[in-house]
Amino acid sequence: MTRYRNTWAEIDLGAIRYNLKQLKRLLPKDREIMGVVKADGYGHGSVEVAETLIEEGVRYLMVAYLEEAIKLREHGIKEPIFVIGRVPPQFAQTAVDYDVELNVFQAEWIKEALEHGFDGVLSIHLEFETGFNRTGIRSLEDLREIVKQIEAASGKIKIVGAYTHFATADEIDSEHYNHQKTTYEKMLKELNRLYKGPIMTHIGNSAAGIQYPEDMRQFTRFGISLYGLYPSKAIKSLNKVTLKQAFSLFSELIEVKKISPGEYIGYGRTYQAEEEEWIGTVPIGYADGWPRALQGFHVLIGGKKQPIVGRICMDMMMVKLDRPYSVGEKVTLIGKSGAEEITVDDVADYLNTINYEVPCMITSRVPREYVNRKVD
Numbered sequence: 001m002t003r004y005r006n007t008w009a010e011i012d013l014g015a016i017r018y019n020l021k022q023l024k025r026l027l028p029k030d031r032e033i034m035g036v037v038k039a040d041g042y043g044h045g046s047v048e049v050a051e052t053l054i055e056e057g058v059r060y061l062m063v064a065y066l067e068e069a070i071k072l073r074e075h076g077i078k079e080p081i082f083v084i085g086r087v088p089p090q091f092a093q094t095a096v097d098y099d100v101e102l103n104v105f106q107a108e109w110i111k112e113a114l115e116h117g118f119d120g121v122l123s124i125h126l127e128f129e130t131g132f133n134r135t136g137i138r139s140l141e142d143l144r145e146i147v148k149q150i151e152a153a154s155g156k157i158k159i160v161g162a163y164t165h166f167a168t169a170d171e172i173d174s175e176h177y178n179h180q181k182t183t184y185e186k187m188l189k190e191l192n193r194l195y196k197g198p199i200m201t202h203i204g205n206s207a208a209g210i211q212y213p214e215d216m217r218q219f220t221r222f223g224i225s226l227y228g229l230y231p232s233k234a235i236k237s238l239n240k241v242t243l244k245q246a247f248s249l250f251s252e253l254i255e256v257k258k259i260s261p262g263e264y265i266g267y268g269r270t271y272q273a274e275e276e277e278w279i280g281t282v283p284i285g286y287a288d289g290w291p292r293a294l295q296g297f298h299v300l301i302g303g304k305k306q307p308i309v310g311r312i313c314m315d316m317m318m319v320k321l322d323r324p325y326s327v328g329e330k331v332t333l334i335g336k337s338g339a340e341e342i343t344v345d346d347v348a349d350y351l352n353t354i355n356y357e358v359p360c361m362i363t364s365r366v367p368r369e370y371v372n373r374k375v376d
């Protein structure tokens with residue numbers, strides 16, 4: 001497809017392949033990876049990432065919403081897909097039709113899904129609430145009630161998985177993690193007592209998978225680490241795995257000019273030149289997910305840091321240049337330029353947020369271009 005604009009995100013699928021290999025190496029041999037591609041593959045492109053993971057042997061995917069699962073199916077992805085969000089019970093039929101597995105944690109949900117009615121068999125994972133308090137079955141009593149309702153549905157609903165999610169696996173202190181793990185095991189024991197049939201188990205995200213690989217159940221739900229980002233600075237400092245960032249963001253100068261001392265830049269005149277200065281205009285703005293809060297941060301041009309001056313507009317921003325560059329000169333917003341690099345973590349730190357948010361916040365208005373570099 002023609003790219004008309006001068007701004008693009010470059011996604012290195014080679015880095016994703018590399019990260020997958022490193023994570024696999026960490027886990028005991030008999031464990032598998034569920035590739036988390038929700039939020040359009042954390043902004044990297046869910047279809048392209050899913051296809052890459054599948055090529056490399058991943059045989060389970062996870063998304064957050066039914067729409068995200070349908071998109072994968074419509075692109076020909078056949079592997080099992082687990083949806084962690086609460087899909088409204090009236091869409092059970094859609095889940096069956098698209099062969100998508102749902103997260104269930106309420107007896108009421110089962111009742112409503114059966115009342116709406118659906119043809120075929122619905123596959124579900126039960127979520128155990130163990131200390132995160134987002135969604136999940138809160139007690140053994142609630143678990144028994146849910147299993148009772150499933151048994152009463154005469155084979156229309158099949159439990160295929162049982163899982164939980166950790167609140168603090170990205171911290172070094174393991175107390176709460178251990179509490180959650182023990183609670184999960186207790187609930188799983190009860191489920192195995194009540195329900196006959198193979199149930200796949202999965203508890204860990206990237207942080208748990210990297211920090212406690214031996215504890216991981218059949219599957220580990222790796223998200224952020226597949227994209228080459230560490231779930232926290234604490235996990236990175238463990239030095240257990242080397243990851244390669246897959247996301248870069250580039251643009252090109254569309255105007256270069258010399259301004260005089262005393263001239264202002266942009267909305268609100270928040271920047272005033274003290275001397276003669278070279279100013280470049282870059283076609284990216286907050287509607288692309290490059291927020292106004294990045295005023296004062298920098299980009300790289302010609303391997304050098306160039307500060308963002310004045311307010312970031314909806315579609316453009318201005319940078320102060322160390323010398324006159326040509327229109328069309330490459331601008332690196334995230335990635336490498338010469339010996340310099342701006343990482344996703346650098347942007348996250350400047351915004352006082354976590355790296356997860358950065359590729360997710362770059363909107364679909366920024367085209368994703370794919371490369372497949374070999375990482376050695």
Ligand SMILES: Cc1ncc(COP(=O)(O)O)c(C=O)c1O
Nearest residue numbers: 036165205206221222223224231
């Ligand atoms: C239930 C669940 N599992 C796994 C993940 C993947 O987590 P991470 O990206 O930290 O690997 C998420 C992400 O938010 C999640 O909500």
